[in-house]
Amino acid sequence: MTRLLNNLLAYRDRHLKDRKVYAIARSLGALSKKWLRKDYPFRKKALRQLVQRSRFSEEMAEALLNALFRELTPPKLLRLLKSELRDPLVLDGFRRDPISGRSHRAEGPRLITHIFSGNVPNPAILSFILGMLVKSANLGKVSSKDEGFLEIYLKSLKAWDRRLAGANVLLVPKDKKSTLRAIRTSGLVIAYGGDESLKAIRSHVPITTPFVGYGHRISFGIYAKEALNKKNLERSAKKTAQDIWMADQRGCLSPSEIFIEAGGEVPLAGFSGALARAMERSFAAKAWRLPAGPGEAELIGFGARKMVRVRLVRKLEVISKILRPFQKYLQAVSLEAGPARRKKIADHLSAIGVNRICRAGQMQRPPITWHHDGKPNLASWLAWTDMET
Amino acid sequence: MSDLETRNLDSEIRAFIKKFNAAPAPEKLFQSLAFKLFDYQFTRNENYRKFCLSEGRRPGGLVSWREIPAMPTIGFKELVLATFPIKNAARIFKTSGTSSTKASADAPLRGAHFFDTLALYEAAITPPFKAYLMVDAQDFSFFFLMSSPQESPDSSLSYMMGVVNKAFAGQKGKFYAKKGAIKNEALVADLSRTRKKVFILSTVFSLKSFLNFLKSKKRSFTLPKGSRLMETGGFKGRVREISKPRLYAECEKRLGIDRHFCVSEYGMTELSSQFYDTTLRDQFLKIKRKPFKEGPAWIRTLVIDPRSGRAAKKGRAGLLRHFDLANRGSVLAVQTEDIGRAVGDGFELLGRASGSELRGCSLNYEEFLNS
Numbered sequence: 001m002t003r004l005l006n007n008l009l010a011y012r013d014r015h016l017k018d019r020k021v022y023a024i025a026r027s028l029g030a031l032s033k034k035w036l037r038k039d040y041p042f043r044k045k046a047l048r049q050l051v052q053r054s055r056f057s058e059e060m061a062e063a064l065l066n067a068l069f070r071e072l073t074p075p076k077l078l079r080l081l082k083s084e085l086r087d088p089l090v091l092d093g094f095r096r097d098p099i100s101g102r103s104h105r106a107e108g109p110r111l112i113t114h115i116f117s118g119n120v121p122n123p124a125i126l127s128f129i130l131g132m133l134v135k136s137a138n139l140g141k142v143s144s145k146d147e148g149f150l151e152i153y154l155k156s157l158k159a160w161d162r163r164l165a166g167a168n169v170l171l172v173p174k175d176k177k178s179t180l181r182a183i184r185t186s187g188l189v190i191a192y193g194g195d196e197s198l199k200a201i202r203s204h205v206p207i208t209t210p211f212v213g214y215g216h217r218i219s220f221g222i223y224a225k226e227a228l229n230k231k232n233l234e235r236s237a238k239k240t241a242q243d244i245w246m247a248d249q250r251g252c253l254s255p256s257e258i259f260i261e262a263g264g265e266v267p268l269a270g271f272s273g274a275l276a277r278a279m280e281r282s283f284a285a286k287a288w289r290l291p292a293g294p295g296e297a298e299l300i301g302f303g304a305r306k307m308v309r310v311r312l313v314r315k316l317e318v319i320s321k322i323l324r325p326f327q328k329y330l331q332a333v334s335l336e337a338g339p340a341r342r343k344k345i346a347d348h349l350s351a352i353g354v355n356r357i358c359r360a361g362q363m364q365r366p367p368i369t370w371h372h373d374g375k376p377n378l379a380s381w382l383a384w385t386d387m388e389t
Numbered sequence: 390m391s392d393l394e395t396r397n398l399d400s401e402i403r404a405f406i407k408k409f410n411a412a413p414a415p416e417k418l419f420q421s422l423a424f425k426l427f428d429y430q431f432t433r434n435e436n437y438r439k440f441c442l443s444e445g446r447r448p449g450g451l452v453s454w455r456e457i458p459a460m461p462t463i464g465f466k467e468l469v470l471a472t473f474p475i476k477n478a479a480r481i482f483k484t485s486g487t488s489s490t491k492a493s494a495d496a497p498l499r500g501a502h503f504f505d506t507l508a509l510y511e512a513a514i515t516p517p518f519k520a521y522l523m524v525d526a527q528d529f530s531f532f533f534l535m536s537s538p539q540e541s542p543d544s545s546l547s548y549m550m551g552v553v554n555k556a557f558a559g560q561k562g563k564f565y566a567k568k569g570a571i572k573n574e575a576l577v578a579d580l581s582r583t584r585k586k587v588f589i590l591s592t593v594f595s596l597k598s599f600l601n602f603l604k605s606k607k608r609s610f611t612l613p614k615g616s617r618l619m620e621t622g623g624f625k626g627r628v629r630e631i632s633k634p635r636l637y638a639e640c641e642k643r644l645g646i647d648r649h650f651c652v653s654e655y656g657m658t659e660l661s662s663q664f665y666d667t668t669l670r671d672q673f674l675k676i677k678r679k680p681f682k683e684g685p686a687w688i689r690t691l692v693i694d695p696r697s698g699r700a701a702k703k704g705r706a707g708l709l710r711h712f713d714l715a716n717r718g719s720v721l722a723v724q725t726e727d728i729g730r731a732v733g734d735g736f737e738l739l740g741r742a743s744g745s746e747l748r749g750c751s752l753n754y755e756e757f758l759n760s
Contacts, residue, residue, distance in 0.1 A: 269443075286698025288724075291439040292467040298443075303695050303708045304461040304726040 001178045005185045008169060009110055012137035015163045021091040021133065025081065027161045028129055029074030034160070036069050042156035049148050054121065056248055057283075063246050063364070068122045071368040072129060081133065083369045084378040091134065094387055102389065106382040108134025109187025109210075115141045115179070115201055117193030121149040123214065127190060128154070128168060130378055137167040139182045180204055188212065188381055212380065214373055217252035217331035220323065221360060223271070224316055224337030224345070225264030233266050233274050236336065239361030241278035243334060246364035249307050252331050253356075253363045257309045261316050268312040272298040275310060316341075320348050331373070332356040334363050391473075391505060395717075398429055402687070402714055403512055409686035410516035413734065419689065422714055423454035426721050433472035437720050440464070455691060455700065459710045459722035465500030465659050470719045478503045482545035484658045502545070502658050505718050513662045513715040514552045517685040521665035522588075522652055523557065525673045526615055530583045531562030534571055534591030534599060540564070545658045546621065550590060558588075571595050573602040580610055587616040589644070596620055597636065603643045611645035617669065618646050621654040655682050655738060659723050661715035662688040664735065683735035687714040692731045693724070706730045706739055 016024075034040050043065065050061035070076075081088035085106065087095050094103040112131045116124045124142065128150065131138040142150060151170055158165035171178050183189050183204050190212045191201045198213040205211045221240055228236060240258060247254050260271055276287040279300060287307075290299040297311040313319055316337075323330060330353045337345055346357050355374030356366065371377070391399075405414065405422055428448040431438050437460060441447060444458045451457065460470065465484065469475055484500035504510060523529075531554060536544065538551035547564075554562040565576045576599065580587065591599070596618075603609060618640055637648040649672055656663035668680040684690070691710045694701040701707035709727045716723070729736040 285695045288440075288461060288698075289443045290461065290464055290467065291436070291443060292464075299463070299467060301461055301463060303693070304463055304724050306461070306463045306467075 001181045004169070004178075005111070005181065008137045008139070008167070009185075012110055012135070012167050016132075016135045016137065016167050019135065019163075021081065021088050021135070022078075024133055024135070024164065025077040025088075026074055027164060028132060029072065029077050031157060031160045032069040032072035033074075035156070036066065036073075040156075042152055042159075046149050046152045049152065050121065053148065060246060060248055064122060067246070067365045068125060071366075072126075076368050077129075077133070080368045080378070084376055091382075094385075100386075103387040104384055105387075106134075106384050108136040108382055110137060111139065111182075111186045112136045112188045112190060112381070113139045113141070113179070113182045113186040115189070115191040115193070116150075117143045117191070117197040123192055124150045125153050127192070130381070132164060132167065134378060134381055136188070136381075137169075139169050139171060139186070141171045141179050141182075142173055183209075187383075190214070190381075210381075212375075216329065217373070218326050218329045219253050219255050219332040219334075219363060220319075221255040221258040221334045221363075222316065222319060222336065222345070223258070223260050223264075223360075224335075224341055225261040226338045226341070227264075227336035228260065228271065229265040233270065234278070236360060237271065237274035237278040239359075240275055240334070241282045242361050243363035244279060244308055245282040251364065253366065255308065255334065255363060257311055259311055259313050259316075259319050259322075262312050262314050268296055268298060268310060272300060272310040275308075276300045279307065316345055317348070320352050323352055323354075327353045330354045332358060332363055332366070334358050334360045336360050394429070395472075395505075398425065399506070399509060399717060401425070402509055402717060405714060406509075406512050406516065406685075406687055411520060412686065414686035419686070419714070420454045423457060423712060423721065424448065424451070426714060426717060427451075427454075427457045429717075430472055430720055434470060434720060436464070436468040436470055454689070454712060457712065457722045459712075459724035460720045461724045462500060462657070462659050462726065464720075465502060469501075469503070471503040471505075472718050473503075473505045475503050477505055479506055480504045480548070481543060482548065482658045483543040485544075500658060502719055507548075509715045509717055510548075510661045511552050513685070513687065514549055515556045517663060517665060518553055518557070520685075521667065521670050521683070522617065522619055524670050526586065527557075528585060529558070529588035529616075530585045531558040532576065532580070532587060532589045533562055533564040534566060534576070534589065534595040535564065536566040536569070537564035540567070546592070546656070549656070549663070553590070566595060571599050571602075573599060577603075577606075577608060580612070585613065587612045587644075587646075588619070589617070589646070590619045592622045593620050593636065594622065596640075600636075600639050600643050604639075609643045609645070615650070616644070616646050617650040617652070618644075619652050619654050619665075621656065653682075653738075657723075657725065659716075659719075659725075660688070660711055660713045661717075662713045664688075664690075667733075667735070678733070681732040681735050681737045682729075683733070688712065690729075690731075690736055692729055692736060701731075704730060709736060709738075 035043050046065065047058065047061045050056045050064065051058055056064065089095050090104060090106045094105045096103050114127045128138050128140065140150060154165060154168050154170065171182065184206060186209060188210050189205045191198055192214045194216045198215055202211050202213065221243065223236065243255050260268055272289055276289050280287045283302060285302040287300055287302055292299050295311065297309055299306050299309050301307045333349055333354050335342060335345060335357050349357060356370055401422065431441055431448050440460060441458045446456065446458045464470060482502045533550050535550060536547055538547045541547040554560055563579065565572050633653065637651045640646045640651060641648055649668060652669050653666045654663055662684055664682040664684040666680045667683050671678060671680060689712045692701045692707040693699065693710050694707050706728055709725045709729045711723050711725065713721055726741050728739045728741065730739060
């Protein structure tokens with residue numbers, strides 16, 4: 001293991017450290033474009049994995065892959081770098097910052113250990129790509145229930161850009177000892193998982209090593225009364241069904257509950273009925289509806305599995321109160337409301353910690369520039385050097 | 390005190406149980422009683438009625454018992470499902486909760502099954518237990534590897550075992566679980582003292598831990614011939630997907646119980662009746678076939694194709710939907726997450742629907758609701 005780590009660090013210094021950030025972005029972006037081609041062999045292989053091991057339907061797997069790689073094309077990666085760093089060339093050398101007037105540059109850690117304990121595959125790939133963009137070597141530990149998607153991606157990278165691929169290594173899932181060694185050698189540890197897993201991992205990270213934890217999260221959907229009418233009912237239901245369907249309701253961006261404001265043209269049962277029908281079409285399964293609490297609400301599910309709760313609220317202001325217990329875990333809200341109110345409600349949501357507000361139907365397609373978990377992505381992984389004249 | 394209609398219905402169900410305690414019931418009789426029960430539950434169980442109406446079904450409009458709307462098991466967690474005011478409940482059985490370590494006693498995680506009387510529940514237990522587990526012999530020493538009904542008053546399994554202890558063991562059986570752990574030493578001591586045939590009744594989890602204990606102590610028994618095992622559970626909660634053949638092989642090695650004397654029980658808190666492997670019964674009736682799960686005449690099972698919500702093609706796997714006439718006080722039709730395939734008059738149990746167990750990066754909402 002020591003040799004592996006030393007080799008990896010040396011490799012990174014030799015092949016990655018002095019490569020231009022735009023060159024890396026161009027190469028990774030071009031690979032993403034390959035992944036978007038239906039006949040790309042690695043894509044086909046990944047699809048098979050997602051269907052067989054992760055139990056996504058074929059359509060879900062296609063949609064997940066597209067949503068991921070459409071955000072990783074060359075212009076999108078460039079946009080990400082600019083939005084996070086303003087001047088991405090700080091990764092290549094000292095640059096003058098027009099605001100402070102001094103020069104500065106940013107260095108990614110020499111080695112990042114990424115630990116994934118969940119089983120939604122997209123964040124793993126993204127995590128490695130961001131690591132490469134900041135010129136780090138990447139060590140990954142996937143959960144023992146690994147789907148192998150990341151492995152397939154790295155193989156595709158090896159076939160496309162051998163140099164870049166060489167800086168990425170996957171650890172054997174159950175090899176705890178090596179993982180601990182990796183953690184101690186890393187300049188940054190990034191972990192994905194529930195509170196318990198994050199806590200356990202963090203306890204192994206030296207105090208001088210930065211740790212970034214992406215925890216389990218919870219998302220919701222909201223329809224204000226003015227946003228739902230008989231005319232757009234079917235269309236809206238279809239969009240929300242898409243949000244529920246795409247990650248099979250397992251992701252942190254999957255809406256656990258849809259809130260409908262009372263007093264609109266469409267009653268609760270009207271929306272819940274339309275949503276159930278739309279979900280039947282997208283999931284190709286017979287849905288049931290179960291009138292349940294709290295207050296006035298309906299559950300929609302398949303078989304014995306509950307998929308989503310649709311709840312009527314008197315006033316949207318109530319929602320802040322309902323969501324308050326989840327404050328630390330809030331992620332995205334799809335918010336449909338008239339323009340003036342949408343902004344006002346967004347202010348409330350922001351105040352209680354929602355970090356992404358989007359349109360219905362877009363929940364599973366976060367832009368690459370989104371502040372994942374409400375924090376900068378790349379920017380928080382870097383160490384800066386400021387030089388005064 | 391129950392009303393006249395309830396009393397009449399109960400005695401009709403009890404008569405059915407008595408009449409068909411060892412023989413299959415004609416379709417017509419099952420159906421007419423199922424319809425009567427559906428009518429009763431539709432009228433008295435408000436949440437079930439709402440569900441039926443959202444499914445567009447009501448009494449009088451059905452052609453077959455197969456069309457009676459089946460309540461998803463999640464309904465027992467989310468709703469009160471009772472045909473009587475729950476303040477009159479004589480007993481509440483609760484489901485074991487989720488596999489989450491954080492699962493506590495609070496309501497949102499655990500389903501509740503309310504009973505105004507346990508008379509039907511008890512009546513439904515003994516006949517199939519005898520038919521599938523004691524068809525050949527009567528005289529056993531009973532060892533229950535689970536907590537007693539006194540220690541776990543909300544466990545339907547413990548209650549059921551209490552009934553078995555009373556009916557077949559003259560209350561002499563012993564319960565070996567205390568606060569969730571098996572008293573291994575006491576069990577070993579008692580097992581080595583017994584001269585009679587042994588009947589071990591256990592959850593898969595407890596059995597596994599006892600067998601591990603024996604292994605660590607390098608102990609094994611050769612229990613008297615005809616000794617047997619009833620195990621239950623195994624893919625709910627703490628232990629997942631334990632291989633049955635391996636478990637039975639270990640039983641044979643450590644306890645000397647022949648694998649043909651190992652019978653798996655399948656029951657659930659949401660039901661009043663149980664299913665058993667036909668292993669032991671087939672052997673003594675000299676029926677040669679691959680064993681499967683079978684229940685008594687008052688419970689029937691459909692295998693549902695999740696795509697259509699209707700019965701799956703014969704022999705195809707699907708979700709199990711049970712219709713239990715002994716479930717008078719709640720709902721007779723229950724939709725489970727268990728996957729099975731129709732075989733003979735019963736089914737083969739294949740596992741549990743995976744969707745609900747696969748969790749990605751979403752927070753377990755249920756743990757926080759109502760908190």
